[in-house]
Amino acid sequence: MSLLSLLVLILFISNVIGHFFPPVGILASPVFIIIMVGLIIFTANNFKFFIKCLLAYSFIGLNDVGLRLFAGGIHDSEGIGWINALFFAGLLPCVIMLFAWLFRNRNSVNWISISGVLLFVFLIYIHLQIFKTLGTQINYHF
Numbered sequence: 001m002s003l004l005s006l007l008v009l010i011l012f013i014s015n016v017i018g019h020f021f022p023p024v025g026i027l028a029s030p031v032f033i034i035i036m037v038g039l040i041i042f043t044a045n046n047f048k049f050f051i052k053c054l055l056a057y058s059f060i061g062l063n064d065v066g067l068r069l070f071a072g073g074i075h076d077s078e079g080i081g082w083i084n085a086l087f088f089a090g091l092l093p094c095v096i097m098l099f100a101w102l103f104r105n106r107n108s109v110n111w112i113s114i115s116g117v118l119l120f121v122f123l124i125y126i127h128l129q130i131f132k133t134l135g136t137q138i139n140y141h142f
Contacts, residue, residue: 003045007036007059015066022072026083029067030090033060037094041101049101053116056094057123064127068135080136084128091124 014032018025036059040052047055064087068080098117 003039003043007039007055010036010039011059011062011066014063015070018067018071020072025071026067026086029063029083029086030093033063033087033090034093034097036060036063037097041097049105049113050116050119052101053098053120054123056098057120057127060091060094060124061127061131065131065134068131071135076136080133084132095121 010032014025014029017028037056040047040055040059045052064083067083071083095117098120102113102117
């Protein structure tokens with residue numbers, strides 16, 4: 001089984017659990033994020049580190065969007081706050097894993113590897129700005 005198909009399977013499982021078991025799916029999202037990024041960063045694959053950073057963001061972003069759109073329950077401001085808090089709880093170990101790879105492989109660190117980490121952080125920032133209210137159910141009372 002290739003790495004990408006395994007990552008898609010993990011992403012699918014995460015979103016199915018989030019849909020059918022709402023609190024468990026949201027609470028388990030940091031675990032799924034850490035597993036996916038750990039597989040991307042530390043498994044033996046032929047991807048360059050820059051591509052690994054893009055893949056890591058892609059699967060983190062897809063997991064977050066999947067939870068925001070398909071997780072069960074009502075997504076009000078408090079629910080989005082929990083989703084964001086658990087998103088950051090999973091994101092912190094992922095950033096540490098990226099830096100651990102950089103420090104472990106000092107021979108292959110160059111400006112492209114460092115720009116990959118910077119691009120990862122920038123893409124996470126843009127993701128949060130674009131999707132911060134995605135899936136929110138707001139009731140306006142006039």
